[in-house]
Amino acid sequence: MKINGVHIENTFAEAFPMKATRLIITAANDTWADHAARALTGFATSVIACGCEAGIERTLEPHETPDGRPGISVLLFTMSKKELIKQIQNRVGQCVLTCPTTACYTGLEEGDRIPLGKYLRFFGDGYQISKKFGDKRYWRVPVMDGEFVCEEETHIAPAIGGGNFLILAKNQHAALLASEAAIEAMRRVPNVIMPFPGGVVRSGSKVGSKYKALPASTNHRFCPTLKGLVDNDLTPEVGAVLEIVIDGLDAKSIDQATRVGIRAACSVGTRKGIISISAGNYGGNLGPHHFKLREILN
């Protein structure tokens, strides 16, 4: 199978069940909403060492937010409900509550309830105000620029983490070009995030290491500088590989993101150095979700 001359390998991405939530961050203007969202989703590229994977899903117009101000929706993914609760408390408490003019609301309406502002309210030291409108409770915590409004609870949704595809190119420049095109297209897909810097990861990993302390290590079979040294999955002309990891609230959204991402990457074309598209998996033995590239693209 080829798209615009780029070979699509007959393989699949292997993904895992995760827990996720969506938060809506609002502020007096786009800039401060962006500051808070970027802080909250910072250092959240991989659950291996960050505790969670998080990213900005999209920006919201004032009419789309609970308080009529500009907003940003972010998605947080963890391996367990307990860890998600912890990450929300830490990240909202340190990155949103602290950011001028912000407020924080749930972006999901279904699923088990987990605390959002339930414990953050204690920062108010007894001066916090509860407001219950319908089924929702909000906390108004007095802060130095006015009030931090935070919904008491958010919801937890079953999700999928680790959807991915690999862009194999002649050189680093070509791989970057295709990755940037893919990410631009994928950012328009709802319910997904690409948690790595700029949405792209260069340090694709395999499970385990020769060093016992490490749970993961470099995926040497895709490292071009190791060609000739180890058994390798790369053809001689491949000089750089970049990976795009996708976390999503459902398989359909990951399918769509994969589809538009690969098509955008392939649109760069063989002339500019894109050789093939592959995906990372562990032989299908670890993750229950398999995203077969050719099926998705068909």
Add this chain to the structure above:
Amino acid sequence: MNGVTLTLKREPKASIDCRSLLPESLCEMAAQEIAELVLSEGREMQSVGDLFDIEVASGEQHLRIKGATAALTYIGAGMSRGRLIVDGDAGDYVGYDLSDGELIVNGNVEAFAGSGQKDGLIHIKGSAGDYAGGAADTKMQGLKGGTLMISGACGNYLGYKMRRGIIIAHDFVGDHCANNMIAGTIILGNRCGANLGLGMRRGTVIFLEKLNLDKIKQELPTFNLSGSFSLPIMTVLRHHLHETNHHIAMRLAKIQSVNRYCGDLGYDGQGEILVAN
């Protein structure tokens, strides 16, 4: 499930306790079963069939009471679901301890409307007497949740010891509004009488009308002005009310900022009175 219409046959000789006329039970009963229910009219016991014409029809599932007067007390008391419509006036304790559902009164009501209401919606399209949304008798709390909406004027002690929920009063409100208020939200579309917020512990009173600040200072000696703020929670409230009360939502939309008065300081309270700026 049926639609049930009860039409009062005659002027009551004394107050009739209507707490057993609930949509969740009557809409599942046949006309004969309803007719055999017994209500107290003062000291006498009367069957529903003696007091009301009963009409049961399939279709829209609600209970409608036609020709109601202020002698009908406890209408919708303890109601937990469904829809109850009252055409005419109603007596004391309308929607008392109502836990869910929708109760609409197309007329005026007497005292203690919505007292102990826990959820759902009560909409009084006429005026309400004293203690609307207030604690009744020896109860410690008034409104506990849901929305109590009053289109006409209100008597004294609106929201007395209110604990949670929203009261919306479109028209003039009497004295002692929000007296000993524990928490919750009262939205006033017009002015109110003396002693607003006396003994208020927590909770919010929102004035949609702009008021004279000097006059407020005189009328609220135990409330201090915090300043003028643009509060995001006002928009959250507006969005919540958008479907149930579009008119109030539109008025809230026009408020850019509010003057916030804190109190009642005489009672070490942390309540707030927000006045449109």
